[in-house]
Amino acid sequence: MRPFVFINIAMSADGKISTRERRQVRISGTEDFSRVDRIKAESDAIMVGIGTVLADDPSLTVKSPELRAERVAAGRDEHPIRIVVDSRGRTPPDADILHKGAGRRIIAVSRAAPRERVEALAEHADVIVTGNETVDLAMLLADLHHRGVRRLMVEGGGTLIWTLFEQGLADELQTFIGNMIIGGADAPTPADGRGFLREEDFARLRIIEITQLDDGLLLRWSVEKG
Numbered sequence: 742m743r744p745f746v747f748i749n750i751a752m753s754a755d756g757k758i759s760t761r762e763r764r765q766v767r768i769s770g771t772e773d774f775s776r777v778d779r780i781k782a783e784s785d786a787i788m789v790g791i792g793t794v795l796a797d798d799p800s801l802t803v804k805s806p807e808l809r810a811e812r813v814a815a816g817r818d819e820h821p822i823r824i825v826v827d828s829r830g831r832t833p834p835d836a837d838i839l840h841k842g843a844g845r846r847i848i849a850v851s852r853a854a855p856r857e858r859v860e861a862l863a864e865h866a867d868v869i870v871t872g873n874e875t876v877d878l879a880m881l882l883a884d885l886h887h888r889g890v891r892r893l894m895v896e897g898g899g900t901l902i903w904t905l906f907e908q909g910l911a912d913e914l915q916t917f918i919g920n921m922i923i924g925g926a927d928a929p930t931p932a933d934g935r936g937f938l939r940e941e942d943f944a945r946l947r948i949i950e951i952t953q954l955d956d957g958l959l960l961r962w963s964v965e966k967g
């Protein structure tokens with residue numbers, strides 16, 4: 742058993758999620774910002790890869806006081822569990838994700854993570870060890886389900902999202918397409934990694950929703966199974 746896994750990503754009209762320097766950029770506007778805050782508040786947990794933590798230092802907190810109050814009124818923590826997929830325990834001990842906002846944190850590491858880094862992270866977060874060199878995502882999702890996570894939001898980046906698609910572990914993709922061109926052959930995209938080679942291996946999607954939002958478009962896709 743695993744949680745329902747949905748991916749939320751903002752990309753430019755040319756399919757880039759940041760610049761070639763991997764610098765965080767503003768792609769969505771205020772309407773999309775509110776939408777993302779709401780879907781965060783509706784999630785049990787939010788997951789990112791270590792690349793995103795090192796590039797953007799996100800806190801992944803729910804920003805709206807009303808949404809936080811609704812969570813508390815429903816008997817939940819103010820913020821969803823924040824999770825970093827981080828094979829070697831490279832999350833900086835002063836990263837915002839470990840400090841901003843009340844609530845639980847999980848750092849998922851592999852058995853290759855140096856023990857002193859794991860011990861330092863364990864002061865701020867629960868540590869899950871799974872996989873030899875990289876984090877075993879299927880095992881991690883099973884563990885999260887066991888801990889009560891039913892709805893998991895993935896906020897990037899492209900390497901983590903690629904692996905979720907490659908391993909058939911994604912259920913839904915929500916893409917906000919912003920009204921700009923970022924360009925750059927090396928700029929990250931929603932699914933990087935190695936990429937599929939054969940058409941029969943491509944992950945296939947079905948449109949659930951198309952909405953104009955801010956000066957861009959929100960596209961929701963469900964991932965076809967099998």
Ligand SMILES: NC(=O)c1ccc[n+]([C@@H]2O[C@H](COP(=O)([O-])OP(=O)(O)OC[C@H]3O[C@@H](n4cnc5c(N)ncnc54)[C@H](OP(=O)(O)O)[C@@H]3O)[C@@H](O)[C@H]2O)c1
Pocket residue numbers: 749750751752758759760762763764765766768789790791792793794796797826827828829831875876877878896897898899900901902904929933
């Ligand atoms: N526009 C948006 O909505 C948005 C959202 C988020 C991020 N971003 C951008 O995305 C970029 C970061 O993306 P990224 O691709 O560099 O990093 P990422 O996907 O956030 O993290 C990837 C890293 O996670 C670790 N990892 C461990 N186990 C893994 C597994 N089984 N599968 C995949 N990864 C695993 C690997 O590092 P280790 O081997 O060291 O563990 C891997 O390099 C930044 O430029 C950021 O600004 C944009």
